[in-house]
Amino acid sequence: MSTGRPxxxxxxxxxxxxxxxxxxTLAAIAKAGSSRSIAGVVPGVTxxxxxxALTGLAPSGHGVVGNGWFHRDTGEVRFWLQSHxxxxxxxxxxxxxRVATARGARFTAARVFGWFAQGxxxxxxxxxxxxxxxxxxxxxGVHGHPADLAPALERELGPFPFAAFWGPRAGLPSSAWIAxxxxxxxxxxxxxxxxxxxxxxxxxxxRLGPDHPHTPARVAELDREVAVVVEAARAVGxxxxxxxxxxxxxxxxxxxxxxxxxDAGLLAVREGPFGxxxxxxxxxxxxxxxxxxxHVHVADAEARARARDLLAxxxxxxxxxxxxxxxxxxxxxxxxxxxxxxxxxxxWFAYPYWRDDRRAPDFARTVDIHRKPGYDPCELFVxxxxxxxxxxxxxxxxxxxxxxxxxxxxxxxxxxLVRGSHGVPPARPEDGPLLVSEDPAAAASVESxxxxxxxxxxxxxxxx
Numbered sequence: 001m002s003t004g005r006p007x008x009x010x011x012x013x014x015x016x017x018x019x020x021x022x023x024x025t026l027a028a029i030a031k032a033g034s035s036r037s038i039a040g041v042v043p044g045v046t047x048x049x050x051x052x053a054l055t056g057l058a059p060s061g062h063g064v065v066g067n068g069w070f071h072r073d074t075g076e077v078r079f080w081l082q083s084h085x086x087x088x089x090x091x092x093x094x095x096x097x098r099v100a101t102a103r104g105a106r107f108t109a110a111r112v113f114g115w116f117a118q119g120x121x122x123x124x125x126x127x128x129x130x131x132x133x134x135x136x137x138x139x140x141g142v143h144g145h146p147a148d149l150a151p152a153l154e155r156e157l158g159p160f161p162f163a164a165f166w167g168p169r170a171g172l173p174s175s176a177w178i179a180x181x182x183x184x185x186x187x188x189x190x191x192x193x194x195x196x197x198x199x200x201x202x203x204x205x206x207r208l209g210p211d212h213p214h215t216p217a218r219v220a221e222l223d224r225e226v227a228v229v230v231e232a233a234r235a236v237g238x239x240x241x242x243x244x245x246x247x248x249x250x251x252x253x254x255x256x257x258x259x260x261x262x263d264a265g266l267l268a269v270r271e272g273p274f275g276x277x278x279x280x281x282x283x284x285x286x287x288x289x290x291x292x293x294x295h296v297h298v299a300d301a302e303a304r305a306r307a308r309d310l311l312a313x314x315x316x317x318x319x320x321x322x323x324x325x326x327x328x329x330x331x332x333x334x335x336x337x338x339x340x341x342x343x344x345x346x347x348w349f350a351y352p353y354w355r356d357d358r359r360a361p362d363f364a365r366t367v368d369i370h371r372k373p374g375y376d377p378c379e380l381f382v383x384x385x386x387x388x389x390x391x392x393x394x395x396x397x398x399x400x401x402x403x404x405x406x407x408x409x410x411x412x413x414x415x416x417l418v419r420g421s422h423g424v425p426p427a428r429p430e431d432g433p434l435l436v437s438e439d440p441a442a443a444a445s446v447e448s449x450x451x452x453x454x455x456x457x458x459x460x461x462x463x464x
Contacts (some may be wrong), residue, residue: 004461006238008186008194009452010229011050011114012222014201014210014422016247017430022216023223025230026242026436033438037429039448040246042329042342043293044422044433045375047080049245049449050115050197055089056453058330063088064116066290067375069335070297075280077288077373082127084120092453093121093193099462107192107462112182114195118143124189126150126181128165153181165199167367168382168410172221175200179225183232190236192460196229198222205248206377209419210431239459241437243452248420249431252346255316256415257287257294258353258374264310266303267353275361276354278373287311288337289349289374292423295337304338311339316347318424348421351376357413365409376411377421383412 012026017037020027029035041052041059043066051057051064059065064087068079090098093109100107110124111117117127122145129143140162144150154160157180165174175198182196200222204214226242233240258278261267268282278286284303287294296311298304304322312320321340326332331340343349351374354360363371367379426432435446439459446455457463 004459006190006192006194006233006236007456007459008229008233008238008240009053009196009456010226010240010242011053011195011197012201012226012242012244013046013197013199014205014246014248015219015242015244015434015436016210016432017434018247019201019210019215019219020434020436022219023226024220025223025227029230029240029242029438030436032440033436034440034443035434035436036443036446038243038433038435038446038451040425040433041449042331042424043290044246044424045291045293046199046245047115049433051087052449053243053245053452054091054093054116054195055087056092056450057089058450059336060327060330060333061089063333063335065331065333065335066288066293066295068288068290069295070280070288070337072334077278077280078370079372079375080369082116082118082129084116084118087116091121092456095453095457095464096193096460096462097121099457099464107460108189110185110189110191110194112185112195113178113197115197124149124185124191126153126185128160128162130162149185153184156184157181166369167379170203170380172200172225175222176225176228179228182229186229186232186236186238193456194233194238198225200225202248203380205420206418207380207420209250210248211250212419239438241435241439241442241452241455241459243435243449244433245449246422246433247426247431248422249345249426250419251348251421253316253344254348254350254415254418255314255343256350256352257289257296257311257314257341258351259355260310260314261285261287261296261307262353262355264306266307269353271359275364276359277361278353286353287341287349287351287374289351290423291375291377291421292343292348294341294343294349296339296341298338308339311341316344316349318342318344318347342424343421345424345427348418348423350374350378350415352413352415360413362409364413365411367411377418378412378415381412381417382410384417385412386410
């Protein structure tokens with residue numbers, strides 16, 4: 001065993017100091033221990049924030065410049081990749097194991113739905129991982145390590161409710177399943193360090209905005225699932241530190257930088273039988289949009305100057321960072337765009353590049369997180385323009401059951417439906433990331449997401 005207590009991290013996405021009073025379990029921990037608003041990272045999005053928490057590095061160090069990025073070697077925009085090899089730097093698990101091994105001590109770690117879990121230096125892992133058939137079919141499922149962990153959890157808890165993890169039906173059941181899975185991992189295996197990801201608040205706070213009257217109820221119902229993890233942590237003598245990756249803010253303006261670039265003749269598309277697709281090779285400039293941050297990739301100096309001037313003039317754009325100036329927000333990395341756009345606090349960036357919705361790619365109207373060249377929160381909605389949407393869904397599900405090819409094309413193309421976003425630092429700290437810890441001294445040492453790694457190593461008794 002390490003010389004300190006086991007540590008459990010609970011990543012409570014979207015929790016802020018303003019929302020904490022609606023979470024009685026977490027508020028009680030804050031009162032007995034400590035809490036404070038902390039600095040996040042730019043972009044304040046899941047993959048980047050988790051990479052910073054785990055490594056203690058800015059994106060310039062770990063290389064995770066967003067939930068996805070343009071891969072220059074393949075000419076593809078890829079979002080939501082899961083390989084741990086994409087993360088640069090030493091993670092908290094790697095550092096703890098290194099120190100423990102040098103001392104002749106044992107160290108075990110677990111990730112329950114934390115990102116970049118595949119190939120991660122952990123002993124126990126559960127992560128979402130569908131199967132894909134050669135005919136284009138997709139079957140939902142979870143993957144884990146060791147091999148019998150995920151099947152055992154699904155036997156105990158039932159199949160993971162994938163429809164509640166993302167898409168128009170995203171909601172509490174997915175976070176509840178994750179919480180109960182984490183509790184079982186804690187009680188059965190007693191890891192020294194455990195990372196648990198609970199995304200529930202992300203959904204309605206994007207759909208409706210954080211100021212919606214339903215928000216306190218969403219916070220309270222998630223807090224009840226947090227309590228499941230906290231109870232298990234206390235049963236095995238572990239110390240809990242909860243934190244959020246970012247806070248969400250209300251948005252009223254959406255910018256579509258790719259349409260601006262296309263209108264200027266800088267962005268090219270490929271016409272095809274399934275609509276228009278972005279052509280990175282023929283484009284002189286295009287944007288990879290990710291909430292309130294966009295990475296603009298350009299082919300030459302002239303295109304960069306034109307793109308910079310055009311996009312800087314947009315009312316929803318607060319700053320355009322170029323070259324060395326990207327270091328101002330820790331995005332001076334080869335994976336980042338040649339230009340980095342930061343949105344105004346009430347604006348966000350949507351990925352659409354087509355001018356006519358009739359020529360939108362077929363995947364635009366579906367939940368398709370891997371083919372879209374940008375993040376799409378419209379996937380959280382059913383298109384309000386559809387007549388009898390439930391019947392449409394039922395017909396698609398029947399086609400699936402009968403073995404026919406189908407598209408669940410119910411996602412709207414209207415980005416103005418989105419009411420909440422995140423990515424840039426909020427105007428007020430109480431609307432940003434939050435730390436809540438059973439350690440009374442945590443608030444004095446953890447000022448940002450980047451400080452969480454050192455804090456965990458200290459509590460484990462495994463700091464260098």
